[in-house]
Amino acid sequence: MPISRNRLIVVALVATHALLLLAYTLPQSWVPTRLQGVAQRYVRPLFHQQWNLFAPDPPLCACSIEVGLSDGIWQPIISPQEHYLVRRMARPLADHIHDRNQHGDTVVMPVLAQALRRLTRDLEHPSTVRFRSVSRCVVDPAHPEGRSLEIIELVLP
């Protein structure tokens, strides 16, 4: 019967796609290594997706980069009034720099340094500005309003 055959084809195609998407997006410990490889090859080129925003836990540290101006004043590299897409781009930069700071590396990777300079190119004397990483981390998740402050001066190559 044509209907049954067509339905079977549709079910097979949809099920295979869904299975490979699941293998790609679920926690790695859930998926056999071999299936992970197949899923990578199928999903990565066209159907890449990640569902890890605020998961498995929301970030405990709010990281940002601050800019030191010549008059000694420090200001956020991205103002809270900045466009939400630009603010969103600055966050992973700051997170990445913070992660490296945690491993004792305060020299910013060239590609990130380039991004930081682009963010400050509209300042009055962009070549003289200094940068520092500021992280406000939750100490007790039951009282998240009390955050510890950590400031690390950055070295740009």
Next chain:
Amino acid sequence: MTRETHALSIRWFLRSIHAWLVFYLVSALPVWRELWVDPLSPFLSGPPGPFMYITHAFGTWLPSDLAVPVAALLLVLALYGCFRPLKWWAATLVWSLYVSLMNQAWLSASGGHQLMANVLFWAIFLVRTLPSDAVRQERKSILRTTAFWIIRLQLILAYGVTAIHKLSGYQWTHGFSVGIVATDPDYGPAFLAGCPVVTAILTYAILVFQITFPIAVWFAPTRRIWMWLGVAFHLATISFGIPDMALAFLVVYPIRFEERWLHRWFPLASGTQPSNATGPVEYRYFALMRNADQWKPTKFVRTKGRLRGSRDPQALGIASRVTADLTASFYEAVLGKYARGRLVDLGCGHVPLFEAYKDLVTRVTCLDWAHTAHQSPHLDVEQDLGTPLQLEDASCDTIILSDVLEHLRFPERLMQEMHRILASSGHVILNVPFHKGLHEEPFDFHRFTRHALDAMAKEAGFTVVELRELGGAPEVLGDVLSRTVRDLPHGGKDLAKMVQGLTGWFVGTRSGRRLSERTAKEHPLGYGMVLCKP
């Protein structure tokens, strides 16, 4: 059991995702330099393979200086897609342009952007499909249905996988997550942090919602509740500074809408009430028409994007090609303007026009009588069209009546019946022959002049929207000549084919077209007509 199609939910889904694209592009254009031209995002090398040149066009072969024109082109296409369905090539262009822009600014991309990249890809197969022959028709139907179900599952997968990730964390299972996010200066709102009970309730509520959504949407009683909860949840997350992600989820929701909701919420844009507004609903995409997946082109085929008469002598007599071409042109011109909602094909035969109207309507009901020479697997009601139709009053929005009226002993009765079953503002689209030999005897009773058609329609209570002649003297001569020579014992069929071909060629020339137009009033080959029920 009544069946529901998804033509309307697909239409609204396609509109919604293009509206999201417009929103995203308009909101992103003020920061075009940071996003695309001199992007803050470090270059993201794509996965190896030919697709890299599409998904990562910027950085592989397309200079970033062209990002703004690309975004502008995408905006134009997206705006068009908000109102009219895109062709397959335009949908492909939309997907590829969007993905290349998204990957150029990958640091700003969220799960919502990735969701949109995925649904835009599968939407290519939902929009108007490639012109096809009979063999490819079935494959396309499979692809379209597959794409539809993948998009539906994609939404569920996004919620389900997120929930699984969250269940494996500590903060979500202990009720702390919303409080932590609220006190993060990049998200907020900070005032929530002062109410630990509220943040704990919200944390668990979000978790429960995301865990249960993939199950709840399959059942009618819970579907609507969970979708409203989803709307509330995503609108609330706009205050977390992720409006594009929140809206990206919401614009995919229409793919899960029931047709009757759309009819109720958007009556003007969706047609009138659906015929299956009450009663159980079986969700099958194939159910646009009975045995729709078995449908194959017969009398009309789509060639080079144009509907025309078939050249297969099994499907269409060789002497009828010019007539069929004219009829096909007429229907193609008017269907887009008038066909919508629930369509009834009276005297359906093999439903030769299905290809032309299937993307425009939500349900097709086929009627024909037992004496027809075209036994059809698509028949819903078998009845003599000369008797009262077995359909309820105002139960359809469009009626197709192709080459039928001349076969009825009392055509006025059918006119009155069509007026009865048609909903207010609905349309009848019909054609009849004028110069044509006797056919399907003994059930060939009439030839109508334009005056007879006009009078009959008005007497039944219709307004005549269009009444046009199909073909003129050259087509009539070609038709008569080819039918005359067709039955010659030697080479008659070839000669008839040649006459048809020459007629088609001649009326395609400027002088042939002029002659046809000049003589059409007096010697039409047939008539095409559109009626409206006021």
